[in-house]
Amino acid sequence: MxxxxxxxxxxxxxxxxxxxxxxxxxxxxxxxxxxxxxxxxxxxxxxxxxxxxxxxxxxxxxxxxxxxxxxxxxxxxxxxxxxxxxxxxxxxxxxxxxxxxxxxxxxxxxxxxxxxxxxxxxxxxxxxxxxxxxxxxxxxxxxxxxxxxxxxxxxxxxxxxxxxxxxxxRESRKAHRNALIQHFQPRINEFCSDCQERLEKNPLRILDCKKDRKHELMASAPSILDFLxxxxxxxxxxxxxxxxxxxxxxxxxxxxxxxxxxxxxxxxxxxxxxxxxxxxxxxxxxxxxxxxxxxxxxxxxxxxxxxxxxxxxxxxxxxEDVPMENNKQMNAYIIALGEKAKDYSVALLQNLRRDGLSVERDYMDRKLKAQFKAAERLGAQYAVIIGDDELSSGVATVKNLVTGEQKEMALENLKEGLLD
Incomplete structure (x- = not known):
C-alpha cells in the first residue's frame, strides 16, 4: 500500500x-x-x-x-x-x-x-x-x-x-444585539440550524453565515453603525x-x-x-x-x-502575474576531470563554502557536456573546470555562464575571482 x-x-x-x-x-x-x-x-x-x-x-x-x-x-x-x-x-x-x-x-x-x-x-x-x-x-x-x-x-x-x-x-453591541434578535426571530426557522442556535448566543454571527447570505433579511438587517x-x-x-x-x-x-x-x-x-x-x-x-x-x-x-x-x-x-523572487543563484559549479582533480574538488568545495560562496560539483560521474548542462540548470554564474594537468599547474579554467567569457585563474585566487 x-x-x-x-x-x-x-x-x-x-x-x-x-x-x-x-x-x-x-x-x-x-x-x-x-x-x-x-x-x-x-x-x-x-x-x-x-x-x-x-x-x-x-x-x-x-x-x-x-x-x-x-x-x-x-x-x-x-x-x-x-x-x-x-x-x-x-x-x-x-x-x-x-x-x-x-x-x-x-x-x-x-x-x-x-x-x-x-x-x-x-x-x-x-x-x-x-x-x-x-x-x-x-x-x-x-x-x-x-x-x-x-x-x-x-x-x-x-x-x-x-x-x-x-x-x-460593549454598550453599542448590546443595543445592536437586541435589534438583530428582533429582526431575525420572526423568521429564524427559515435559516440554517447554525443560525438558529446563534440567535440567542451571538446573533451578530448570523450576518457572517455563508449558507444564508442571500436571504432577504440579511440585506435589511439593522446596521451596527446606527447603534454606535x-x-x-x-x-x-x-x-x-x-x-x-x-x-x-x-x-x-x-x-x-x-x-x-x-x-x-x-x-x-x-x-x-x-x-x-x-x-x-x-x-x-x-x-x-x-x-x-x-x-x-x-x-x-x-x-x-x-x-x-x-x-x-x-x-x-x-x-496578478507578479514575478516571485527565486534566490537560488549560485556562484559556481566545479567540474573536476580526472581522479586527482576529483579528490581536490572535495576540499575545494568545502573551503569555498566556508568562505561564503554557494558552490556545487558533480556526484553522478557525468561527462563534461552533461556537467555544463547541470551547472546551467542550477543557475550557476560560473563553471570552474579543473583537470589533472590544471591541478599540477595550480590554475583552473573559469567560464562565465552568463556572458560566455572564459579565462584561466590561479586556484589560490579562486574565491576572489568568483566574487567579481
Whole structure:
C-alpha cells in the first residue's frame, strides 16, 4: 500500500519553497520597520484556550478544530489561529509589565483547521499575523492596517480593496444585539440550524453565515453603525481620519463582522480584486479585541491585530502575474576531470563554502557536456573546470555562464575571482 499525503495538506517542493522564503523574509523586514518583534508559541495548546478565546459559537470551535487527549488525559488542540495563543503568552509571561508599551508582536507558522479543502485553503496552512497589545489609541488601529497593506504592496500586489467597519463597544453591541434578535426571530426557522442556535448566543454571527447570505433579511438587517454610541462613533471616525492621512483608500461596510467572537470596535478585511482570483476574495482579516486579555486572566488590556494566509497570498500573486523572487543563484559549479582533480574538488568545495560562496560539483560521474548542462540548470554564474594537468599547474579554467567569457585563474585566487 502506497502512503499518501493527508487530505488538505501539501508538500512545498524545491523550486516552490523559494517563493515562500521570499514572502517570509519580506514579512520579517516589514515588521522590523514597524518595530514588531517575533513571538513563537506551541503548535498545540489547551483546548479551553480556543473555546474561551475564539468563542464557542464560532465555526472554528464548533466544527474545525483538531482536538485530542494526550496520555495524561489532558484536552489539547492544534492551534487553529494565532491571536488566542499570543494573548495567552502575553498574559502568562506578564508582558503587560514591560517598559515598552504597546507590546508589538508578529508570528509566522502553521495553523490547523478541519474544513473542506479548496483552492488556496488547506487543513494545514501557514499564517502570518501581528498583534499590538496595550494601547487604545485609534492610531495603532490605523498602523496595523497600514502594515498589512504595505506588506502586500511591497510584494507587488496592486488590485487590493480595504474594507473597514466598527463593531462598537460593549454598550453599542448590546443595543445592536437586541435589534438583530428582533429582526431575525420572526423568521429564524427559515435559516440554517447554525443560525438558529446563534440567535440567542451571538446573533451578530448570523450576518457572517455563508449558507444564508442571500436571504432577504440579511440585506435589511439593522446596521451596527446606527447603534454606535458617541465614544464608539468618535473612535471609528478617528481611525478613518488616520487612514486618510496615510493616503490609504478604504470602504466602510457595515455588514463586515468577522468570524471570531473576540472582536470589538475596528474590524477590517483586505480583498483581492484581481481578475480570476476566485469567488472568495478575502486575503487578510483583523480587528480590535479589547476584552480578550482579561478573559484569559490578565489585566484589562486592549489589543488589535490581523492574520493572513500565505497560501492565499501566493494565489493572489499568481492572479496578478507578479514575478516571485527565486534566490537560488549560485556562484559556481566545479567540474573536476580526472581522479586527482576529483579528490581536490572535495576540499575545494568545502573551503569555498566556508568562505561564503554557494558552490556545487558533480556526484553522478557525468561527462563534461552533461556537467555544463547541470551547472546551467542550477543557475550557476560560473563553471570552474579543473583537470589533472590544471591541478599540477595550480590554475583552473573559469567560464562565465552568463556572458560566455572564459579565462584561466590561479586556484589560490579562486574565491576572489568568483566574487567579481
Amino acid at each position: 502506497t502512503i499518501q499525503i493527508p487530505r488538505g495538506t501539501q508538500d512545498i517542493l524545491p523550486g516552490e519553497v523559494e517563493k515562500w522564503q521570499w514572502i517570509e523574509e519580506t514579512a520579517k523586514k516589514i515588521c522590523q520597520l514597524y518595530q514588531y518583534q517575533e513571538i513563537r508559541t506551541p503548535i498545540f495548546e489547551q483546548t479551553e484556550l480556543f473555546q474561551r478565546g475564539v468563542g464557542d459559537t464560532t465555526d472554528i470551535v464548533q466544527k474545525e478544530m483538531y482536538s485530542f487527549q494526550d496520555r495524561g488525559g489532558r484536552d489539547l488542540t492544534l492551534r487553529p489561529e494565532g491571536t488566542a495563543a499570543i494573548v495567552r503568552s502575553f498574559t502568562e509571561n506578564k508582558m503587560f509589565g514591560l517598559p515598552n508599551q504597546p507590546v508589538k508582536l508578529y508570528y509566522l507558522g502553521p495553523m490547523f483547521r478541519y474544513e473542506r479543502p479548496q483552492s488556496g485553503r488547506y487543513r494545514q496552512f501557514v499564517q502570518f499575523g501581528v498583534e499590538a497589545l496595550g494601547s487604545m489609541d485609534p492610531a495603532i488601529d490605523a498602523e496595523v492596517i497600514a502594515l498589512a497593506m504595505e506588506f502586500y504592496r511591497s510584494l507587488g500586489l496592486k488590485r487590493l480593496k480595504l474594507v473597514i467597519n466598527s463593531l462598537g463597544d 454610541n458617541d465614544d464608539s462613533s468618535t473612535y471609528f471616525k478617528q481611525v478613518q481620519h488616520y487612514l486618510n492621512a496615510m493616503n490609504i483608500e478604504f470602504v466602510v461596510d457595515p455588514t463586515l463582522v468577522r468570524g471570531l467572537d473576540y472582536y470589538n470596535h475596528t474590524a477590517f478585511e483586505i480583498m483581492s480584486e484581481a481578475e480570476g482570483f476566485g469567488a472568495i476574495t478575502t486575503l487578510c482579516g483583523g480587528g480590535r479585541y479589547n476584552g480578550l486579555v482579561k478573559e484569559m486572566g490578565g489585566p484589562d488590556t486592549p489589543g488589535i491585530g490581523f492574520a493572513l494566509s500565505i497560501e492565499r497570498l501566493i494565489q493572489a500573486l499568481e492572479a
